[in-house]
Amino acid sequence: MDAARVGVITFPGSLDDRDAARAVRLAGAQPVALWHADHDLQGVDAVVLPGGFSYGDYLRAGAISAAAPIMAEVKAGANAGLPVLGICNGFQVLCEAHLLPGALLRNVGLHFVCRDQRLRVDNADTAWTSDYSPGQEIVIPVKNADGRYTADDDTLKALESEGRVVARYLDLNPNGSLNDIAGITNEAGNVVGLMPHPEHAVESLTGPSTDGLGFFTSIIKRLVNA
Numbered sequence: 001m002d003a004a005r006v007g008v009i010t011f012p013g014s015l016d017d018r019d020a021a022r023a024v025r026l027a028g029a030q031p032v033a034l035w036h037a038d039h040d041l042q043g044v045d046a047v048v049l050p051g052g053f054s055y056g057d058y059l060r061a062g063a064i065s066a067a068a069p070i071m072a073e074v075k076a077g078a079n080a081g082l083p084v085l086g087i088c089n090g091f092q093v094l095c096e097a098h099l100l101p102g103a104l105l106r107n108v109g110l111h112f113v114c115r116d117q118r119l120r121v122d123n124a125d126t127a128w129t130s131d132y133s134p135g136q137e138i139v140i141p142v143k144n145a146d147g148r149y150t151a152d153d154d155t156l157k158a159l160e161s162e163g164r165v166v167a168r169y170l171d172l173n174p175n176g177s178l179n180d181i182a183g184i185t186n187e188a189g190n191v192v193g194l195m196p197h198p199e200h201a202v203e204s205l206t207g208p209s210t211d212g213l214g215f216f217t218s219i220i221k222r223l224v225n226a
């Protein structure tokens with residue numbers, strides 16, 4: 001089979017699109033550059049919304065990007081089962097686009113927090129986490145100002161009872177996220193939002209570990225076996 005094609009969307013102000021594309025390539029797939037103003041996904045097999053400060057984080061982080069032309073295609077695709085991963089600012093966009101529930105608020109300390117973070121992968125059944133084992137502990141960087149996951153009580157209960165918390169912060173919670181939530185998935189398990197950055201932990205030369213590569217190898221195995 002030809003290499004899986006994974007789209008990486010660049011919005012004005014995206015920061016980590018090149019690292020995401022590099023992670024896709026290292027994992028064995030072909031990255032496809034997509035632009036926020038595009039009206040089609042070029043037939044990609046999966047989509048990554050990268051980190052950064054899309055549209056300068058104006059209004060709220062991710063709010064303007066959620067209305068970008070390409071997001072109409074991402075929404076239609078996600079609702080039809082297309083695997084979508086939102087990393088940090090991408091997670092913020094997915095919440096603003098209502099592809100994931102809840103919201104990401106300003107960190108409790110009101111500071112931008114940048115450090116290597118220990119996480120536990122609590123759900124290894126999603127399209128993006130199947131290469132991990134349930135409960136696996138990993139270390140990848142976290143770097144954001146608006147990372148405090150919040151949701152109303154009913155949503156939180158549903159996320160917990162349905163096992164939709166994908167990853168949790170271990171040690172110190174960096175931002176005050178409810179239930180130490182670092183990442184969640186939608187009901188179908190094809191859309192995942194993650195606040196820390198797996199694409200910055202794919203090579204030992206430049207990252208704190210290679211623990212992040214699993215998000216990208218997971219999706220590629222899923223696509224190849226589909």
Ligand SMILES: NC(=O)CC[C@H](N)C(=O)O
Nearest residue numbers: 051052088089144145146
């Ligand atoms: N690293 C990022 O993607 C930053 C996300 C976001 N703009 C924030 O500061 O919260």
